[in-house]
Amino acid sequence: MTLGWWIEVVVKVGLMFFIVLTGVAYVSFAERRILAHMQSRIGPNRVGPQGLLQPAADALKLMTKETIIPAAADKILFLFGPVFALIPAIVAFSVIPFGESITLFGREIALHVTDVNIAVLFILALSSIGVYGIFLSAWASNNKFALIGGLRSSAQMISYELTMGLVIVAIVMLAGSFSLVDIVHAQAKVPFILYQPLGFVLFIIGSLAEINRTPFDLPEAETELVAGFHTEYTGMRFAIFALSEYANLMTVTSLATLMFLGGWLVPWPSPAWMYPLWFAIKVLILIFFMMWTRGTLPRFRFDQLMLFGWKVLLPLALANIVITGLVVALLERP
Amino acid sequence: MELVGFLLLAGATIAGAMGVVLQRNALYGALSLVGVFVATAVLYLMLSAPFLAVLQLIVYAGAIMVLFIFVIMLISVRYEESGEAAGVPGGAKRYTAMGLAAVLVILFTILSFKMALTPSGSEGPGSITELGFALYQKYMFPFEVASILLLVAIVGALSITRRHGRGLEGNVALEEHH
Amino acid sequence: MAVPAYLYQVLAAVLFCIGVMGVLFRRNILVIFMCVELMLNAANLSLIAFARALGNVDGQVVVFFALAVAAAEVSVGLAIIIDLFRKKGTVDVEQVSLLKG
Numbered sequence: 071m072t073l074g075w076w077i078e079v080v081v082k083v084g085l086m087f088f089i090v091l092t093g094v095a096y097v098s099f100a101e102r103r104i105l106a107h108m109q110s111r112i113g114p115n116r117v118g119p120q121g122l123l124q125p126a127a128d129a130l131k132l133m134t135k136e137t138i139i140p141a142a143a144d145k146i147l148f149l150f151g152p153v154f155a156l157i158p159a160i161v162a163f164s165v166i167p168f169g170e171s172i173t174l175f176g177r178e179i180a181l182h183v184t185d186v187n188i189a190v191l192f193i194l195a196l197s198s199i200g201v202y203g204i205f206l207s208a209w210a211s212n213n214k215f216a217l218i219g220g221l222r223s224s225a226q227m228i229s230y231e232l233t234m235g236l237v238i239v240a241i242v243m244l245a246g247s248f249s250l251v252d253i254v255h256a257q258a259k260v261p262f263i264l265y266q267p268l269g270f271v272l273f274i275i276g277s278l279a280e281i282n283r284t285p286f287d288l289p290e291a292e293t294e295l296v297a298g299f300h301t302e303y304t305g306m307r308f309a310i311f312a313l314s315e316y317a318n319l320m321t322v323t324s325l326a327t328l329m330f331l332g333g334w335l336v337p338w339p340s341p342a343w344m345y346p347l348w349f350a351i352k353v354l355i356l357i358f359f360m361m362w363t364r365g366t367l368p369r370f371r372f373d374q375l376m377l378f379g380w381k382v383l384l385p386l387a388l389a390n391i392v393i394t395g396l397v398v399a400l401l402e403r404p
Numbered sequence: 405m406e407l408v409g410f411l412l413l414a415g416a417t418i419a420g421a422m423g424v425v426l427q428r429n430a431l432y433g434a435l436s437l438v439g440v441f442v443a444t445a446v447l448y449l450m451l452s453a454p455f456l457a458v459l460q461l462i463v464y465a466g467a468i469m470v471l472f473i474f475v476i477m478l479i480s481v482r483y484e485e486s487g488e489a490a491g492v493p494g495g496a497k498r499y500t501a502m503g504l505a506a507v508l509v510i511l512f513t514i515l516s517f518k519m520a521l522t523p524s525g526s527e528g529p530g531s532i533t534e535l536g537f538a539l540y541q542k543y544m545f546p547f548e549v550a551s552i553l554l555l556v557a558i559v560g561a562l563s564i565t566r567r568h569g570r571g572l573e574g575n576v577a578l579e580e581h582h
Numbered sequence: 583m584a585v586p587a588y589l590y591q592v593l594a595a596v597l598f599c600i601g602v603m604g605v606l607f608r609r610n611i612l613v614i615f616m617c618v619e620l621m622l623n624a625a626n627l628s629l630i631a632f633a634r635a636l637g638n639v640d641g642q643v644v645v646f647f648a649l650a651v652a653a654a655e656v657s658v659g660l661a662i663i664i665d666l667f668r669k670k671g672t673v674d675v676e677q678v679s680l681l682k683g
Contacts (some may be wrong), residue, residue, distance in 0.1 A: 147431075186454070187454065187532075188454050188458050188532070189430075189453060191455070191458040191459075191462070192458055194458075194462060195458050195461035195462045195465075195466060198461065198462050198465070198466025198467065198470075199461065199465060199466055199471055201466070202438070202470070202473075205470075205473070205474070205477075206435075206473075209477055217477075221474070224470070228467070228470065248532060249438075406585050407585050410589065414589075414593045414634055417593065417597060418593075418596060418597070418600070421596075421597050421600040421620055422600060422645050423603070424600075424604060424613070424616055424617060424620060425600055425601075425603060425604035425607070425613075425617060429665050430616075431608055432610050433613055433616060436649060437616050437619065437620065438625065440620065440624065443605075444623055444626075444627055447590075447593075447627060448627075448630055450585075451590070451631055451633075451634040452628050452632070452634055453630050453633070453645075455642075455646055456630060456642055456646065456649075459646070459649055460626075460649070463650075463652075463653055464619075464623070464649065464652070467653065468652065468653055468656045468671055469618070471657065472615075472616065472656070472660065475612065475660045475663065475664060476612055478664070478665055479612070479663075479664075479667055479673055498678070501602075501603055501606060501607070502603070503598035505600075505602065505603060506626075507625060508598075509592065509595045509596055509599055512591055512592065512595040513588065513591070513592050528606075532625070534639050535639055535642055535643065535646070536644050538634050538639050538642075539638065539646065540645055540663070541610065542640075542643075543647075544645050544648055545649075550647055550650045550651070553650065553651065554650060554653070554654050556654070557620050557653070557654030557655075557658050560658045560659075560661065561657040561658050561660070561661040562657070564661040564662060564663055564664075564665050565661045565665060566597060578616045
């Protein structure tokens with residue numbers, strides 16, 4: 071609780087906010103450009119050099135739009151719904167480590183905001199709470215499309231959380247700890263993707279469904295339910311939902327990198343300060359992959375989606391745990 | 405410092421609990437209960453039970469209350485809460501109940517004070533390894549029974565809410581897609 | 583300064599009593615059910631506080647099982663409430679008192 075501790079915490083939290091918010095802005099911009107190129111068009115390139123100031127222009131536009139609240143809407147929930155969606159998305163970043171501890175000004179500073187030895191479970195808990203933002207906003211809108219979209223979206227998120235949780239169990243069995251830093255260190259020789267190929271596939275599919283992205287974006291697809299749970303939201307509130315979606319994207323890709331791709335470790339010798347760079351590169355590769363699937367795959371129908379989650383992915387995740395457990399138990403015997 | 409944190413959290417839990425009991429709108433009551441659970445999870449963290457704190461968030465705040473709120477929404481769509489007396493009725497009932505509650509609390513305080521439990525100065529037992537060992541060695545049988553209990557609950561919940569017919573057609577959730 | 587152990591018990595007792603009053607005085611069955619969950623939560627808090635004070639992990643194991651049981655109980659209970667609502671059209675306990683008198 072010393073002054074040094076306080077300064078460290080404040081700086082880290084400020085840095086985390088900065089990274090998340092600029093990251094989100096530029097990931098959304100990158101998505102528009104990449105999707106555009108996949109669809110044989112160009113995407114925004116007029117605002118600033120190569121369109122790089124587009125997120126700023128978007129932010130300005132959304133902030134100046136009128137806030138419309140439906141007359142029969144539940145005002146308190148309507149105004150707080152987006153907040154419930156955004157907070158877990160950003161808080162998840164507080165346990166994601168970007169690299170090894172560095173020594174600065176005589177203190178050893180770990181590159182994550184808090185040092186929780188149940189980091190993985192904490193992120194899972196936050197995604198459970200993120201469901202609230204969606205269906206509370208849907209309910210508060212007093213709009214049938216929004217309600218159906220919100221309920222579908224939350225049912226989908228809850229179902230695929232199970233698969234993700236079970237895959238995490240298998241990873242924890244391999245690493246022997248719930249702490250993300252320990253999980254990365256356990257991959258010093260071999261990244262877990264080689265030990266858990268099925269787990270990796272399951273986790274990527276589960277996380278695509280968890281963050282409501284194509285091919286699982288039925289609840290908010292424009293051609294389906296107007297705009298799903300955020301139909302009635304305008305201006306800055308809508309921007310908050312978009313922010314939370316991209317922040318969730320960054321969170322799950324960071325988690326996948328840490329758990330499967332070895333986090334910041336690389337097979338060649340590297341100075342410690344470059345670790346965040348390798349981490350960022352891996353995360354960006356995964357983000358590109360997710361944008362690629364968005365541009366390529368058609369979306370699931372809702373009953374197909376639920377069937378897939380419960381009848382295909384869940385048994386596969388369970389089988390993954392059984393196999394992993396057997397192998398770990400057999401190999402660990404002295 | 406820890407005391408300040410505890411008092412804040414205790415205030416939050418009690419405020420949330422009063423919200424659950426006194427709110428006229430069941431949905432707002434459910435949200436207050438979520439607040440209580442989150443505050444309790446932080447209290448568990450303070451009591452060196454990090455695993456249980458996160459489990460509380462995942463299970464209670466993230467699953468049970470979501471289910472509650474879904475049901476409240478489903479029921480509210482067709483049923484307006486008609487003139488229920490918000491909160492506590494007056495008269496003798498109220499005072500006896502509050503008196504009983506006060507007596508319980510005082511009794512409990514005296515008893516626990518007399519037991520003179522000091523908070524253990526060290527970390528406390530909550531490491532996951534220890535919990536895991538206890539669960540899988542000493543409490544193995546209840547662990548297996550709990551899994552059967554959950555299975556029974558799933559089957560029970562599905563069979564109670566089934567409307568008619570057999571198979572998948574009887575279930576509300578899938579009705580709209582056929 | 584560290585928090586004296588009995589304060590946690592007092593908090594648990596207060597929460598429990600608030601839950602009891604909720605169960606006794608509310609007429610909406612969903613709110614009654616939520617107050618029951620509140621009481622369960624208070625008991626869990628007390629158990630964990632004791633586990634910490636006695637340095638014993640058994641309290642936490644019991645809470646673990648209590649969490650599982652609460653989840654099972656809530657799902658079945660809500661299923662019953664939904665069924666009740668479908669048959670009676672109300673969730674007011676004063677109006678479903680067939681066994682009275």
